[in-house]
Amino acid sequence: MASKILIFGGTGTIGRYITSSILKAQPPFKQVFLFTSPNTASTKADLLSKWKSSGLSVIEGDITNPTDIQGAYASTGADTVVSAVGRGVIDTQIELLRLAEESGTVKWFLPSEYGTDIEHNAKSPNEKPHQLKLKVRKYVREHIKRVQVTYVVTGPYFDMWVNTAPGAEQAGGFDVDSKVAHVIDGGEGKVGFCTMWDVGKFVVATLRHPEQSYGKALKVQSFIVTPKQVVAEYEKQTGAKWTVESTPLDEVEKLEAKLWQEGKPYATGVTLRRIWAEGGTLYEKNDNEVVGVKEGDAESLETAVKRILSIGGWQNEKDF
Numbered sequence: 001m002a003s004k005i006l007i008f009g010g011t012g013t014i015g016r017y018i019t020s021s022i023l024k025a026q027p028p029f030k031q032v033f034l035f036t037s038p039n040t041a042s043t044k045a046d047l048l049s050k051w052k053s054s055g056l057s058v059i060e061g062d063i064t065n066p067t068d069i070q071g072a073y074a075s076t077g078a079d080t081v082v083s084a085v086g087r088g089v090i091d092t093q094i095e096l097l098r099l100a101e102e103s104g105t106v107k108w109f110l111p112s113e114y115g116t117d118i119e120h121n122a123k124s125p126n127e128k129p130h131q132l133k134l135k136v137r138k139y140v141r142e143h144i145k146r147v148q149v150t151y152v153v154t155g156p157y158f159d160m161w162v163n164t165a166p167g168a169e170q171a172g173g174f175d176v177d178s179k180v181a182h183v184i185d186g187g188e189g190k191v192g193f194c195t196m197w198d199v200g201k202f203v204v205a206t207l208r209h210p211e212q213s214y215g216k217a218l219k220v221q222s223f224i225v226t227p228k229q230v231v232a233e234y235e236k237q238t239g240a241k242w243t244v245e246s247t248p249l250d251e252v253e254k255l256e257a258k259l260w261q262e263g264k265p266y267a268t269g270v271t272l273r274r275i276w277a278e279g280g281t282l283y284e285k286n287d288n289e290v291v292g293v294k295e296g297d298a299e300s301l302e303t304a305v306k307r308i309l310s311i312g313g314w315q316n317e318k319d320f
């Protein structure tokens, strides 16, 4: 059973939902530690202070310094590591895993995934955004023998998916002010989503089900809907008719190629949206029940849209 949990990247975009959910979990975990950079410790001091009063212990250090990592494993005696580090530093986890294997105390490691299924089909090994996560999985397969590893695969965060990216609107998103919805290929294809709060819920559920989770890439989802159903929900909740602008998949692919060629940061987002539109989140059955999350436990489309409309998007979330 996860008892002493050490979190990396726990104040990040998704990490804060995960840390908050772990701290609020009932019954509580025995001890929760957060490893963070001195920069984050000062820039996010208010959030950390709130969490400290809920029992969090904070360790400051450099994630790329092996001595700091060894010190964190030794001083906390953590049995479980939850990593939510950002895309740019996914491969630093290879060293975190190596030192965890060496530690003698860490027994379970959840690497930073919380996204697209990177081993979904024959195209997956060549998808550019998957490369660092695939490298981590390869390292785990080849070198990690003692520590158990679980990947929590959530698909797209619905709360983010509804946003358009400036200059890449055709790849999808909902503009509440102008009541325009951008969808791919008519918006008829189903997509499996996770809300950002449910990512935290699923991580806690995973931590409560070690034996069912060891060695697995768990596919967990809040709800599975078509973009057209999302449009209908927005129309219902805003009381207005929306304009739907659809872009064929091959045009999204052209945009994707152009953005990669130009070295645009949003190329990753467009590739992922193309993968999701192609059915990259669909399974015969997901793993919600494997970690004890039953029908009705996860958030619904209705709840998700209601929250997004009331707080004006996930960036304004304050409830950590």
Ligand SMILES: NC(=O)c1ccc[n+]([C@@H]2O[C@H](COP(=O)([O-])OP(=O)(O)OC[C@H]3O[C@@H](n4cnc5c(N)ncnc54)[C@H](OP(=O)(O)O)[C@@H]3O)[C@@H](O)[C@H]2O)c1
Pocket: 008, 009, 010, 011, 012, 013, 014, 015, 035, 036, 037, 039, 040, 063, 084, 085, 086, 087, 088, 089, 112, 113, 114, 115, 116, 154, 155, 156, 157, 160
């Ligand atoms: N499914 C989706 O739609 C979706 C969307 C976004 C992200 N994700 C996934 O969620 C995971 C976390 O991503 P995120 O966007 O939440 O991460 P993030 O906010 O960019 O970063 C999380 C933490 O990682 C550490 N970090 C980031 N960049 C660093 C750097 N250059 N050097 C050292 N430390 C660094 C920082 O921790 P400290 O300062 O505390 O040390 C930071 O708070 C990733 O695996 C990502 O692919 C999925």
